[in-house]
Amino acid sequence: MKDLEFFRNATLGQYVDSHSRVHALAPLTKYLGLFALAAPALASRPAYAALAVMALGLLVALAAKVRPAFLLRGLKPALPALALIMALQVLLSWPGDESAVLLRLGPIDVTLAELANSARIAARLAALMVTLGLFTATASESQIVHGIEDILSPLSRLGIPAHRLALVVGIAFRFIPILAGEAELIVKAQASRGADFGSGTRNPVRRVKAWLPVLVPLMLRALERSESLVEAMEARGYSGGLRSRLASYPVGSGEKALRAGLVLFAVVSVILVSRAPSPFGTWL
Amino acid sequence: MAFVDVRGLFHRYPGSPVHSLSDVSFQVQPGEYLAVLGANGSGKSTLVRCLDGLAEIESGTVLVGGLDPMNAEQLADLRSRVGLVFQSPADQLVASVVEEDCAFGPENLGLPREEIARRVASALEAAGLQAERSRPAWALSAGQQQRLAVAGALALEPELLLLDEATAMIDPPGRTGFLDLIGRLNSDGTTVIHVTHSMEEVLRAGRALVLHEGRLVFDGTPADLFERPGLESWSLSRPASLEAARRVRFAFPGFRPAGHAPEDFRDELSRLARASGKVPASPRTDVSLPAPAVSVDPPREDDALVLDKVAHEYLGGTELSRLALDGVSLRVGKGELVALVGATGSGKSSALQHGNALLAPSSGSARVLGLDPAAKGVDLKALRSRAALAVQRPETALFETCVGDDVAFGPRNQGLRGRALVERVRSAMARVNLPYADFRDRPVRALSGGEKRRAAMAGVLALDPELLLLDEPCAGLDPAGRESALALQAALSSDGRTVAVSTHSMEDATRADRVYVLERGRVVAEGSSAEVFLGTEPPPGLERPWAAEASVLMWRAGLTDAPTALDAAALADEALAVLGVAPPGGVPRGGLEAAP
Numbered sequence: 072m073k074d075l076e077f078f079r080n081a082t083l084g085q086y087v088d089s090h091s092r093v094h095a096l097a098p099l100t101k102y103l104g105l106f107a108l109a110a111p112a113l114a115s116r117p118a119y120a121a122l123a124v125m126a127l128g129l130l131v132a133l134a135a136k137v138r139p140a141f142l143l144r145g146l147k148p149a150l151p152a153l154a155l156i157m158a159l160q161v162l163l164s165w166p167g168d169e170s171a172v173l174l175r176l177g178p179i180d181v182t183l184a185e186l187a188n189s190a191r192i193a194a195r196l197a198a199l200m201v202t203l204g205l206f207t208a209t210a211s212e213s214q215i216v217h218g219i220e221d222i223l224s225p226l227s228r229l230g231i232p233a234h235r236l237a238l239v240v241g242i243a244f245r246f247i248p249i250l251a252g253e254a255e256l257i258v259k260a261q262a263s264r265g266a267d268f269g270s271g272t273r274n275p276v277r278r279v280k281a282w283l284p285v286l287v288p289l290m291l292r293a294l295e296r297s298e299s300l301v302e303a304m305e306a307r308g309y310s311g312g313l314r315s316r317l318a319s320y321p322v323g324s325g326e327k328a329l330r331a332g333l334v335l336f337a338v339v340s341v342i343l344v345s346r347a348p349s350p351f352g353t354w355l
Numbered sequence: 356m357a358f359v360d361v362r363g364l365f366h367r368y369p370g371s372p373v374h375s376l377s378d379v380s381f382q383v384q385p386g387e388y389l390a391v392l393g394a395n396g397s398g399k400s401t402l403v404r405c406l407d408g409l410a411e412i413e414s415g416t417v418l419v420g421g422l423d424p425m426n427a428e429q430l431a432d433l434r435s436r437v438g439l440v441f442q443s444p445a446d447q448l449v450a451s452v453v454e455e456d457c458a459f460g461p462e463n464l465g466l467p468r469e470e471i472a473r474r475v476a477s478a479l480e481a482a483g484l485q486a487e488r489s490r491p492a493w494a495l496s497a498g499q500q501q502r503l504a505v506a507g508a509l510a511l512e513p514e515l516l517l518l519d520e521a522t523a524m525i526d527p528p529g530r531t532g533f534l535d536l537i538g539r540l541n542s543d544g545t546t547v548i549h550v551t552h553s554m555e556e557v558l559r560a561g562r563a564l565v566l567h568e569g570r571l572v573f574d575g576t577p578a579d580l581f582e583r584p585g586l587e588s589w590s591l592s593r594p595a596s597l598e599a600a601r602r603v604r605f606a607f608p609g610f611r612p613a614g615h616a617p618e619d620f621r622d623e624l625s626r627l628a629r630a631s632g633k634v635p636a637s638p639r640t641d642v643s644l645p646a647p648a649v650s651v652d653p654p655r656e657d658d659a660l661v662l663d664k665v666a667h668e669y670l671g672g673t674e675l676s677r678l679a680l681d682g683v684s685l686r687v688g689k690g691e692l693v694a695l696v697g698a699t700g701s702g703k704s705s706a707l708q709h710g711n712a713l714l715a716p717s718s719g720s721a722r723v724l725g726l727d728p729a730a731k732g733v734d735l736k737a738l739r740s741r742a743a744l745a746v747q748r749p750e751t752a753l754f755e756t757c758v759g760d761d762v763a764f765g766p767r768n769q770g771l772r773g774r775a776l777v778e779r780v781r782s783a784m785a786r787v788n789l790p791y792a793d794f795r796d797r798p799v800r801a802l803s804g805g806e807k808r809r810a811a812m813a814g815v816l817a818l819d820p821e822l823l824l825l826d827e828p829c830a831g832l833d834p835a836g837r838e839s840a841l842a843l844q845a846a847l848s849s850d851g852r853t854v855a856v857s858t859h860s861m862e863d864a865t866r867a868d869r870v871y872v873l874e875r876g877r878v879v880a881e882g883s884s885a886e887v888f889l890g891t892e893p894p895p896g897l898e899r900p901w902a903a904e905a906s907v908l909m910w911r912a913g914l915t916d917a918p919t920a921l922d923a924a925a926l927a928d929e930a931l932a933v934l935g936v937a938p939p940g941g942v943p944r945g946g947l948e949a950a951p
Contacts, residue, residue: 212451259713260752263744264814265736265768287754296446302409303447306439307507308463317458317471
């Protein structure tokens, strides 16, 4: 019945309030940290480079008092998608793929290049998810929102509504647990009326059909709740116009140096990982 | 000059043939505490929205502090002087941290940072939330969240507080703290307009308005309101304190307690008993009742539901893990009506969800209708339709376009077709008073809130279950809706079905055969409602029903030999026996005063 607990593996987006020195950094610094790890993760050519970035992320997690196992568990929901990508890599062949054929299954050739590509995609995705998980574990929702505001505020002179964009992101975050909670209640209500949840059916048609009675009321509830929120915001004087902010994040000289270091690290590491030698030759 | 001035107000929702407010006029002076009552759908919430510019006025005038909510230029100023608190605590949180949420209003006013900080500090102080200022808002209890919503309104430094059923979703301890806060603010000069379904809360107000089908049908003091005949036709009821006093007065005209507390009832009774020469015995010295019992009888073979030392860890093994049940043992005998009471988060819902195998115990064991849901080969789908659960706010799960189709969802999943299906749907809808012929093809979205709840209940009853698990079936209903939900429970039980129901309301729990009191995932008291509410001291944090508390106080004062009353009618009989008057045969009709 664990499949009825909707929060179980959703570690991406969960704030872990462990009061570490990483947590105490200003939102903008955390965004730079995210950038400094995500950029090399995406740019890495061989899989081991991406894995190295991931390992670095897990080290930072230790410093932030966030358990690495917590971040790794967040990979679980992505496994089906990853399996699909890898299957496509193997099933479809690349034009001009002249690498060694490792395995021949009827019409399907499993080549070294396909295997290495799959590994690279898997490693990049894992590194990226760990990095994002680390970011959301150390930056609270309001810091994520304030960070966006701080990044975009120079652009507000160009007419870009920094605060409104930030608020949209903030509300999107707020609705994740709200919708998960609503979905859980609705699923439980329908399962109580004999719908196929938690009863272990593997028939895909039955599984899809069982979701319709959930999606319809879930959409309605999402609309109702967003309407309530809009009313609550309007009643407190929100008009989308000019406003001030209570939270401020004073930045010391040490943190300024850290910011410079993070930018430098991003540039250097991107150059390094994109040129890292591959153990499987030029193709990879 | 009146702070709120409403004259000839009409309102209609787009596409609706009828007015939701018709010709409503009233004035509110600064510093007043006004309660607004009425059935679900009578227009109370619409009225509040009209005052704050959230609903469009069709005709008439509305002025709040001299400002017109329909005038876009005055609206911002108006909203900075009016605080609005809604029903659902979670739906009005804007930011994720307590103090940032509180700051949202002043931030919108564009105030300087230092001024915002000052206002937030004093608002959180007033709401008793200073200690929580840097906590995540979602981690607060519902009662605390609702006080945060008040703090968010207070940060605007409003002259008027509008409360739209703001206590409907919080438990009794949270509610008392919330109402005390509102009372303090009112005595400091804030005008309060409080929309509520709770008749007890009306007594805190100096004045009450009643809306019925969009019209203002009463404007006067709560005392006058509850003396009126025909309260039921407005879907209202009388608070237990007034109902008991009225019943006594019917046979003993001089009975007039000074206030609404159980102590006032006892004091008036002992005054009259002394005056009429019935010298009461001296107050008892042996006043303490035994501690609550938690020993559960050994389970019987035919019990409908048995939980044996069940622990349930929600999200076990993750950072968010929470122990929802911590070794709960309970049994629901075949044909019994059992109530689970306790504060929010005490584990009532989790216990019920073990009753139809939506949750499996992390440790301990469950037996549902003689089966162990954890055993191999048990058909959970079949078991769930024999032990059916109505979740909280079950109307949120309605999904078909027409009522009849939605009610048919369950029995259709059971494999029923054709005539048998129609019969099942027809009888389920009849049970909840939604006649099949009238409501079968009614669009779900055209139903009122109370009708939606009943349609959802019909969807569960249509499974024809042996065991019914009802999670807060009365939450958010007006007194008439609540009374019909309680009557439905009783009817199901007298049919021989087993019913387990969770509730915040001790009054509702007295209607059950047996009561379990839960606290932080443990059973802290168990027994018949008389044993739990009259025979033992209540567990900490639990308040007796009003009538039971008065009955215990009368016994302690030496007026009676034992506390026996669980409701207003029984309490009145008990009081009349003390006064040596035989209870009258009939029940007093509304407004009727006995001749002196």
